Amino acid sequence: MKSSTPVFSIHYVGINLKRGIASQQFEDFAQCKGVHIPAYPDWQWTLLRGLRGEREHQYLMLYQAKDAATYARYVDSNGELTVKAHEFWQQHPQTLVLIEEWKSFASFTELPTLYTYYSLVAENNNSSLPKGPNYRNVLGEEKIERVVGIHNLALKPSVTPVQFEEFITNNIGRIEDYPGWKFHLLKGQGGNRLDQYAVMLIIESLDSLNAFHPDMDVSTDKAMQFVAEHPDTEQMYAEWRTLASFSGAPQIYTDYVAIAGNQSVQESQL
Template structure:
């Protein structure tokens, strides 16, 4: 997604309609077969995630990405309400509305009154080797690409101002070397229930890649340890980071999610 200003990400906590006997299997089958046809607003894309491990294991999350703040505000206001342009979009896409209504027979959808948080990207690793593109991609004759998305909540140390931490991240993100096929993003809450809070988002090319470095919660493989030894400048940056705020991973709240489906 090209962008003239930082991207905006919105997270919505989706839950199954358990009272109607909906199972994970039936919901995911619907989303992958039909739900992927739900259109995204121009300049947006959506991804349905499912917790692999961590705080929200086996729970769902709807991730929206808008290419910039203007694109986000064109369709959703600061309170999470649809704008007139959004309502016009859905009037022009009645088939999408029908699919959303069917989705709601299985689970909640990524819209009010679902609990949500909106973040603006503060910084990203611009020299990551992860290929550009959505986290869910269909491929002819092959299994879809289903990336892993790690979401790690952070907290500032006592006495550290947001301005100090923001400046540190922006000025030092170039020192970060991600694992091959991984990409680091630092997000900052702008709306919903996590305003002014920080979130590290890690996009990972596959579950196999995640497991090759960290096969279990807070377990590092020899491959991971060797990478750390070979990239000491990143480790020095992380040590400086820890003086200002908590670092991603335990004991902070985090979840690694697998991609289930996404807008086509």
């Protein structure tokens, strides 16, 4: 893992059903008040709702930190907050009130919530997806509601992690993403999916997702034309399948849409 590459963590979020909370109530709170919960310096957070797949209609919190050192400054290897993290929240006492209100609607990202901390094995640096937040709804600025696909992978028998990672890093330049899409390969470094791999696709909008794949494992003519125009990418994917499963069925995956995120994200840093 390169010290300068971003790292990610995902945390399951559950609605407080015992209090009769409806999903729309939680989303309204997250979009009106929750967006004012800050992220740690050089972090961003995004609240996601499952569109389709294994966790349809369920929620996930996605964190991104600038690098592993920035992540470790606030969360340790066991997923617990560090002294720096506690100092950060003490400096934002009004935010603690918001977090307590959040907890009246749904779980927050703290143990024993199911989570995984991921390092970045590789990403498509030739993607046309611009840097910036996954969610933005600010008066006078373009609205952003990106789609995030999380596709869990499994290695073929007798294939080692070193073999698979070397293949990906040596061949990442052969991947051509759809316009407005960006490929990431992640590896679990802590939490519930330790040492397991996932493909994370960040997509500029729901319209962009539907232009190529409007339903689970359904490809449009536009997608088929793109595939035909990029044969080496398809050949790379065929080679990939000899080492590990590929994104999509029959592997476990969910496509999520961003429904909230911290307003103070600094786009130049992400």
